[in-house]
Amino acid sequence: xxxxxxxxxxxCTGCHRCEMWCSLTKYGxxxxxxxxxYVVRREPAVDVPVVCIQCGLCINVCPTGALKRDKKTMxxxxxxxxxxxxxxxxxxxxxxxxRIDKETKMAAKCxxxxxxxxxxxxxxxxxxxxxxxxxxxxxxxxLWAMAHAVRNR
Amino acid sequence: xxxxxxxKLLRVNLTSGEFKVEELDKNELRKYMGCVGYAAKLLYQEMxxxxxxxxxxxxxxxATGAVTGTSCPSGGSYEVCYKSPLTGTWNQAxxxxxxxxxxxxxxxDFVVIEGKAKEPVYIYIxxxxxxxxxxKHLWGLNVEETTDTLIRExxxxxxxxxxxxxxxxxxxxxxxxxxxxxRAAGRGGIGAVFGSKNLKAVVVNGRxxxxxxxxxxxxxxxxxxxxxxxxxxxxxxxxLGTVGLVSLNNSLGILPTKNFQETYFENADQISGEVxxxxxxxxxxxxxxxxxxxxxxxxxxxxxYATPPMEGPEYETVDMFGPICGVDDLEAIIxxxxxxxxxxxxxxxxxxxxxxxxxxxxxxxxxxxxxxxMPLRWGDGEVMVKLVEKIxxxxxIGEFLAQGVKRMAEQLGPAAExxxxxxxxxxxxxxxxxxxxxxxxxxxxxxxxxxxxMHPNWxxxxxxxxxDCGMKEFGMPWPxxxxxxxxxxxxxxxxxxxxxxxxxxxLGACIFYSWGTEGSCITPQLYAEIxxxxxxxxxxxxELMLAAERSWNLKRCFNxxxxxxxxxxxxxxRFTKAIPNGPAKGLKVVNLDAMLDAYYEAMGWxxxxxxxxxxxxxxxxxEFAIMSx
Ligand code: SF4
Ligand code: SF4
Ligand code: SF4
Numbered sequence: 001x002x003x004x005x006x007x008x009x010x011x012c013t014g015c016h017r018c019e020m021w022c023s024l025t026k027y028g029x030x031x032x033x034x035x036x037x038y039v040v041r042r043e044p045a046v047d048v049p050v051v052c053i054q055c056g057l058c059i060n061v062c063p064t065g066a067l068k069r070d071k072k073t074m075x076x077x078x079x080x081x082x083x084x085x086x087x088x089x090x091x092x093x094x095x096x097x098x099r100i101d102k103e104t105k106m107a108a109k110c111x112x113x114x115x116x117x118x119x120x121x122x123x124x125x126x127x128x129x130x131x132x133x134x135x136x137x138x139x140x141x142x143l144w145a146m147a148h149a150v151r152n153r
Numbered sequence: 154x155x156x157x158x159x160x161k162l163l164r165v166n167l168t169s170g171e172f173k174v175e176e177l178d179k180n181e182l183r184k185y186m187g188c189v190g191y192a193a194k195l196l197y198q199e200m201x202x203x204x205x206x207x208x209x210x211x212x213x214x215x216a217t218g219a220v221t222g223t224s225c226p227s228g229g230s231y232e233v234c235y236k237s238p239l240t241g242t243w244n245q246a247x248x249x250x251x252x253x254x255x256x257x258x259x260x261x262d263f264v265v266i267e268g269k270a271k272e273p274v275y276i277y278i279x280x281x282x283x284x285x286x287x288x289k290h291l292w293g294l295n296v297e298e299t300t301d302t303l304i305r306e307x308x309x310x311x312x313x314x315x316x317x318x319x320x321x322x323x324x325x326x327x328x329x330x331x332x333x334x335x336r337a338a339g340r341g342g343i344g345a346v347f348g349s350k351n352l353k354a355v356v357v358n359g360r361x362x363x364x365x366x367x368x369x370x371x372x373x374x375x376x377x378x379x380x381x382x383x384x385x386x387x388x389x390x391x392x393l394g395t396v397g398l399v400s401l402n403n404s405l406g407i408l409p410t411k412n413f414q415e416t417y418f419e420n421a422d423q424i425s426g427e428v429x430x431x432x433x434x435x436x437x438x439x440x441x442x443x444x445x446x447x448x449x450x451x452x453x454x455x456x457x458y459a460t461p462p463m464e465g466p467e468y469e470t471v472d473m474f475g476p477i478c479g480v481d482d483l484e485a486i487i488x489x490x491x492x493x494x495x496x497x498x499x500x501x502x503x504x505x506x507x508x509x510x511x512x513x514x515x516x517x518x519x520x521x522x523x524x525x526x527m528p529l530r531w532g533d534g535e536v537m538v539k540l541v542e543k544i545x546x547x548x549x550i551g552e553f554l555a556q557g558v559k560r561m562a563e564q565l566g567p568a569a570e571x572x573x574x575x576x577x578x579x580x581x582x583x584x585x586x587x588x589x590x591x592x593x594x595x596x597x598x599x600x601x602x603x604x605x606x607m608h609p610n611w612x613x614x615x616x617x618x619x620x621d622c623g624m625k626e627f628g629m630p631w632p633x634x635x636x637x638x639x640x641x642x643x644x645x646x647x648x649x650x651x652x653x654x655x656x657x658x659x660l661g662a663c664i665f666y667s668w669g670t671e672g673s674c675i676t677p678q679l680y681a682e683i684x685x686x687x688x689x690x691x692x693x694x695x696e697l698m699l700a701a702e703r704s705w706n707l708k709r710c711f712n713x714x715x716x717x718x719x720x721x722x723x724x725x726x727r728f729t730k731a732i733p734n735g736p737a738k739g740l741k742v743v744n745l746d747a748m749l750d751a752y753y754e755a756m757g758w759x760x761x762x763x764x765x766x767x768x769x770x771x772x773x774x775x776e777f778a779i780m781s782x
Pocket of ligand 1 (some may be wrong): 011013014015016017018019039047049073122123124125126127128
C-alpha cells in the first residue's frame with residue numbers, strides 16, 4: 001500500500017531539522033530556503049510543518065508536461081529535462097509548497113525521496129511520519145477538522 | 154569557496170554610519186576555529202586595555218561558529234563577545250533561537266560593531282545586504298513590541314530580531330539582549346552596551362544556506378550524533394526542560410535558597426518542572442536545528458500574575474525568582490521571567506540583586522526608608538515582581554538595584570559584604586559550590602566573565618555528573634575523587650573540563666550536547682568528524698583542543714591586561730562557612746588555594762599571577778598577547 005507523509009503539528013518544536021535534512025539530501029547544503037518541507041514558526045508558540053500532499057493539481061497546468069506521477073511512490077516528480085521554470089505550477093499549488101529553485105531555476109518539490117523521506121527519518125519529535133495512506137488520511141481529516149474547530153473555541 | 158562558514162566579517166561603525174565587508178583568512182580562522190575563539194583574537198587585538206565598556210570606543214562582536222546553522226544537533230547558538238560593564242572583564246553571552254543561523258545564511262560569520270550612533274538605530278542584515286536604519290520610533294518599546302513592529306515594517310515574518318528593551322536603554326548594568334522574543338544573551342550587561350551605542354536591535358535574515366564539503370560523510374556523522382544522543386544521560390532536559398532540576402537539586406541539598414544562605418527549599422515541590430509542565434506549559438520549543446527542545450512556552454491564564462504566552466522559565470530563572478527570593482509561587486516566577494524577557498534583563502542577576510536586597514532588609518541594612526516604604530520580605534512574590542519593573546526603569550529603589558550586587562554592597566558598607574554573592578561582580582547562578590561540586594567552586598573563582606557555571610562548561614560534569622565527555626584519552630584524571638575532595642586533582646581536572654567546554658564555544662555549539670561519555674554525547678572526537686566533513690579541513694580532536702586552549706588563554710590575557718590577577722580569583726566569603734541545614738548540612742569550601750595552584754600549573758600559567766606565561770603563549774602561537782611589563 002502506498003505511503004504518505006503525515007504531519008502532527010502538536011509534536012513539532014519548530015527545530016527546522018526536517019528542512020535542513022531535505023536541503024542536505026537534495027543539494028548537499030544546509031539551507032531551509034532550498035527545502036521541500038516548510039516549517040512555519042511564528043510567535044507566540046506556533047510551529048507547523050507543511051509538506052506537499054502530492055495532490056497532483058500542478059500536473060495539469062504544466063505547459064511542458066514536466067510533472068508526472070511516480071508509479072512506485074505515487075509522488076508527483078519534476079522531469080528535469082522538460083521543466084522550463086515558468087512557475088505555473090507554483091501559482092496553482094494550493095498550499096504553496098512548490099517553488100522555483102534559485103540555483104537550478106527549475107521547479108522543485110517533494111518527491112518523497114524516492115520512498116525513504118529524509119525529513120521523516122530525522123524528525124526528532126516524530127512530528128513528520130511516513131505512514132500508509134489510510135492512516136495518513138485519517139490524521140489529515142483530524143487536522144483539517146481541528147483547524148476549523150479552533151476558531152469556535 | 155567556503156564550506157561550513159560564510160567566509161565574511163561585517164564591520165559596522167555606528168559613529169560614521171558606514172560599514173564594510175571583510176573576507177576572512179582561512180588559515181587565521183582555522184587557528185582559532187571560529188566563534189568565541191576568533192572573537193577573542195579580534196577583541197584582544199582591537200580593543201586596548203582600559204576602554205570603558207560603555208564608551209563609544211568599546212567594540213562588540215557577534216560571533217557564529219562552524220556548526221552554527223547546520224544540522225549538527227547543537228548548532229543553534231551564537232555568542233556576543235564584549236567587555237562587560239558589570240565586571241570590567243571579558244564577557245561572552247550565548248543565545249539560541251534563530252539569530253545565529255540566520256546571520257550565517259545572510260552571509261556573515263561575524264559582525265563587529267563599533268562607535269556610537271547619534272540617534273537610535275538598528276542594523277538590518279539580509280542576504281549580504283546591510284542597512285543602518287533609524288530606530289527613533291522603536292526607542293522606549295519593549296522587546297515584544299520592537300520585534301512585532303520590525304516584522305511588520307520589514308514585511309518579513311521570518312526575520313530574526315535581537316533587540317534590547319527598556320532596561321538596556323536605561324543602562325541597567327545587567328540588561329540582556331533578547332533575540333526571537335524570548336532567547337537571551339543574558340549575562341554581563343550587553344543590553345547596556347547596546348543602549349550606550351544607541352543601538353536598539355540587529356535584524357537578520359538570509360537564504361544563502363551553508364555549503365557542505367563532503368555531504369555524504371557529513372550526513373553520516375550527523376546520523377551518528379543523532380544516535381548517540383538517544384543515550385543522553387541528562388534525558389530530563391528534553392522532557393521536563395531544565396526546570397526538571399529543581400526537585401532533584403533540592404533533594405540533594407544543592408538548590409541555592411535565600412540568597413545562598415541555605416541550599417534546601419521547603420516548598421520546592423510547588424515550583425517543580427512537573428508542576429510547570431502540568432499547569433502552565435503551552436508547548437515545547439527548540440532553537441534552530443536543535444533536537445532536544447529544552448525551551449518551552451508557558452503562560453498564566455488569569456489572576457494578578459496573568460502572563461501571555463512567553464518563552465521560559467528555565468531552571469536558573471525558577472531558582473532565582475523562587476528559592477533565592479524565598480518565593481514558592483510559580484505564577485509570580487513566570488510573571489517575573491516575562492518582565493525580564495520584555496524589558497530585556499538577565500534573570501540571574503535580576504533575581505540575585507533582589508535576593509541580596511531581601512537579605513539586607515532582613516539584616517536591617519536596607520530599611521523602608523530606602524525602599525519607598527516597601528518591606529522586602531523573603532517570599533513576597535508581589536514585591537519581587539514590582540522590583541523587576543522598577544529595575545528595568547531604574548525608578549526609585551530600582552535605580553539602586555540596577556547596579557548589581559557588587560556595587561550595592563560597596564555602597565552599603567562592610568556589613569553587606571557577607572550577602573554579596575558574586576565573583577568579579579557577576580552574580581552567581583543557581584548552582585551551589587559548597588555541595589554540588591568542588592570543580593564548580595574552582596570554576597566560579599576563575600571563570601573569565603566572573604561567577605559563571607556555563608562558560609565554557611558546566612564544571613560539575615566531571616565530579617558531580619561522573620562524566621568524562623570523551624576527555625579521558627586526553628589525560629583527564631579518572632575516576633573523579635568524591636565531590637567534596639579539594640585536592641590538586643580537582644585543579645587538574647578543571648583544565649580538561651574547561652577545554653572540552655571551550656571546544657563547543659569555538660564551534661558555536663550549545664553546551665548541552667557535550668555532557669556524557671562516548672556513545673551518549675557529542676565528544677570532541679565526534680565534533681572533529683562533523684567539522685571535518687562540513688569544512689573539508691580534516692580537523693582532529695587534538696586540533697580542536699589546541700584551538701580551544703588558544704581561546705581560553707586569550708580571554709585570560711584580555712582580563713590580565715585589564716588588571717585582573719590571581720587575587721581576583723576568589724569566592725564569596727559565605728562559601729567558606731558551613732551550609733546550615735538540609736541534606737548538605739556542614740559542607741563548605743576550605744581549600745580553594747590548593748585547587749587554584751594545581752589548575753594554574755596544569756594550564757602552564759604563572760602561579761603567582763595566575764596568568765599565561767610568555768612560554769605558554771609562544772607555544773600556542775599567541776606571541777602578540779605577551780605583555781611587555
Ligand atoms: S524536524 Fe520535526 S520537530 Fe523539527 S521542525 Fe521539522 S517537523 Fe518540527
Ligand atoms: S515550472 Fe516547470 S514544472 Fe512548473 S509548470 Fe513550469 S515547466 Fe511545469
Ligand atoms: S520527503 Fe524528501 S523531498 Fe520530500 S520534504 Fe521530505 S526530505 Fe524533502
